[in-house]
Amino acid sequence: MATVLRSLCCLIILHVSNSPLAFSQEENQFVYHGFSQANLHLGGIAEIHRNGLLQLTNLSKERTGSAFYRFPLNFNTTSSGAISSLSFSTTFVFAMVPQEPNMGGHGMAFAISPSMDFAHATSNQYLGLFNLPNNGLAANHILAIELDSVKNPEFEDIDGNHVGVDVNSLKSIQSAPATYLSDKEGRNISLELVSGNPMQLWIDYDEAEKLVNVTLAPARMSKPNRTLLSTPINLSQIILGHMYVGFTSATGYPLASDHYILGWSFNRSGQAQSFDVSSLPRLPPRRKRKEKPGLMTITSLILAAVVLVTIIGAAYIIRRKKYEEIREDWEMEYGPHRFSYKNLYKATKGFKDEQLLGAGGFGKVYRGVISSSNLQIAVKKVSHDSKQGMKEFVAEIISLGRLRHRNLVQLLGYCRRRGELFLVYDYMPNGSLDKFLYSNGRPSLNWLTRFRIRGVASGLLYLHEEWEQVVLHRDIKASNVLLDAEYNGRLGDFGLARLCDHGTDPHTTHVVGTVGYLAPELTRTGKATTCTDVFAFGAFMLEMACGRRPIELQGQPENVILVDWVFEYWRKGAILDASDPRLEGNYVVEEMILVLKLGLLCSHANPAARPSMRQVMQVLDGDANLPDVPYDTASLCTFSNYNASDFLLSLPSSFGQRSAPSMSSTDSILKEGR
Incomplete structure (x- = not known):
């Protein structure tokens, strides 16, 4: 009988160790290789794919998503009632896949919070963590590590690709550009957060030194020897006795990103377990790029181009007149905010009446769709016949284009053509x-x-x-x-x-x-x-x-x-x-x-x-x-x-x-x- 029991125990242990979802026996320690059977509380638009991939947010505009370990962790006492250490260790593999190459929406964050309810949190730059009234309040009792892909001046962000340590606010107490130390090359190498590639983040808090250490690297690399951030924090003044751990994320407008978590390990009493990266769920396939044509195809195209070049050249000259714009040297610095008249013309179907949204004292407003990104826009067509003050006027338009608030219509940019000025806004349906x-x-x-x-x-x-x-x-x-x-x-x-x-x-x-x-x-x-x-x-x-x-x-x-x-x-x-x-x-x-x-x-x-x-x-x-x-x-x-x-x-x-x-x-x- 004893022999049978021992055999049965061995089978159970073997099954658990080979399972993609494995827990330690301790209450405050877990590791997930995928999330098919995970004890998670999902909020917002977060979902778990059939292969176990956790998706916090998708390409929906201005939405939030969250995923938290369902049970609160004890940051106050041990089972014997003695005061425990506040030290913890966690690591997770994530991926931020942009809607357009290297042009994603807002980012995501790991958070320790007294609540899993983030229904009142705001999207965009608030990362689904806070909103305008509560951002910065000590009553939040939240520690977060943000992975931010947009530079927000109101939070004094250092750039649009950084990792930050946040306490009760999205104004980071310390942040650094997303990089990792390559042991082979002996130097720091930049990582693009919205590259779409899986990356791994390590977060360790040492209560004795009252120090949060954050380390970043590509997913298939071992943990670098040098940390990205080392931030002094006294957690006893921030967190409460029982806290939840998990992730929040948000999308913006007009561009967004898919935010994924592939695996997660957490330990309240020691070092978080390492991942077997090969066993993590795969990301959805990306859009396939068109293959480059072969040599014979290229030769045929060249020959055809020689035959057609005169006809195409003549047609191009005619069309240039149709889409001719006003461009001056001082506008070079506003490049990203200047729309081409050709794109606006096509987006509005030639500014036809069927696209007309309204007309007022300043001109007509047309609905349009930028075909390359499927972005819906509203284009205000304004007449002007004076160059005086135009440089200052455009400078203010670009400044206003940096405004970011959920209750403001986003001004995306402008275009100038002959006696017309075009202002491009978000489309409000x-x-x-x-x-x-x-x-x-x-x-x-x-x-x-x-x-x-x-x-x-x-x-x-x-x-x-x-x-x-x-x-x-x-x-x-x-x-x-x-x-x-x-x-x-x-x-x-x-x-x-x-x-x-x-x-x-x-x-x-x-x-x-x-x-x-x-x-x-x-x-x-x-x-x-x-x-x-x-x-x-x-x-x-x-x-x-x-x-x-x-x-x-x-x-x-x-x-x-x-x-x-x-x-x-x-x-x-x-x-x-x-x-x-x-x-x-x-x-x-x-x-x-x-x-x-x-x-x-x-x-x-x-x-x-x-x-x-x-x-x-x-x-x-x-x-x-x-x-x-x-x-x-x-x-x-x-x-x-x-x-x-x-x-x-x-x-x-x-x-x-x-x-x-x-x-x-x-x-x-x-x-x-x-």
Whole structure:
């Protein structure tokens, strides 16, 4: 009997050791050669392939994915109750496969976290770890090692291909370009994170020295002798008693990457086990490149080319005229941001009317698709006949192209051709908000969607305070708030935007903007500030809640100015009567009252009394109470102190049936200088 039992035990041990999924007997140690039977909690778009490959994110735009070991690990006490060491060791093999060669989206991170729930984390540069409000909070209790393939100035990233050590924030406490030490060559060799090739990362924490060591190498190499990063950290001040370990990842826009984990080993009480790389699951096959033609084929092609060269040459000369552009020497530095007119022409099918998305005071907007990357774009076609200020204008366009926020429409670049300027943006499939508020052909948005569109405030806070410069939008209105595929609001059209350094005053020479959104002091001084943007945002908030334009030319005189109209209901104690009747009362009362009162407060006639966008965000997020709105009508923007009559006389008769035009043009901007 004893002999049979011993034989049975040997068979069990042999089976476990040969299994692709093997655990140690200790609670806080595991190793996965593939994840088919892994104890993982998946979040976002993460999935496990049939061959055991763990995929955190795919080529879907602006999505997150996470995978964490399902059970919390004890970083506090041993089984006997004695204080344990905080030391740990882990290693994993990963691959980041870009949508376009060497042009991937955002990266991924290994994280130690008190929670596996990252549902509120943001995509793009936040790597599915944090969002704008909680990034940098000590209450996060998160240690992360990021593999970042995009340079984000707001986090002071060193480049677009680095490894960083993060504590409660994506602003790394230490980072280094992705390299490894080659023992054979005796030097550091660069690794491209988005090369699509498997790589291995080792992370070791020594509590005695309070040091995190991070090492990187190609997957089939043994661990290099020299670490990539060696960062002093006292983990006892960061992590809690029980923590989860795992991975997060995020994609961006317009490009994304597939993020994979092939194998993972973790040990809380010693060195993590090594991998048998040959037993790890294989990555999906890449797109096959076309084979180079043989010698005979090349010879035939050359002979055919000689016969056709004259015809092709003549046709080329004719076509050059068709796609001729304006290019000057100073534009060389903006190369990556300049689109060729030929590509834009083909993307929009020759700027045909069937591709037309809309038209306004600044020109027409066309939908297009860049065939090489299947990227959907919106192209604004603007006329200009002045060279004065063009260099400065393009410089600002390129600067604005570096803005990165989920509630801003991404400005991708520009093109110049003869008397035309083309601005290239992300395509927003659901168009502008005003079409849903005022078009009889579209269904009215419900309150849940409208209240979510308040996220535009987050984008405006980013422009005013969180980017490297202050960006004054100067034309906030419903027609410039575009809706993505999920009806999230994004602030777009930066044609009137102006940049200035933090702590300085912008120098403006004339009034620009749209009637109904212009702060009263702007009409007197012509000086745009963050306060004038806040005023326009207040008008936008009222417009969204009431379903009415800021200025209505139809109806009784007392109902012309929206701010006055809402304030009168507030004064009577019946502010909910100002809500959009199409909602039929289907809204959260507290949220509706908050939006209406906040819109009134942002529309205060005194700029100093208006809240900043940070205060607006705090109120919308429930982190601060809304100040009382005064009953004194003179303190708000009334018909008389707004000088609205001066503007109404100059408006076209069709204004009441469409969105108000902006009060400037690109041409005038260029003539005045920016």
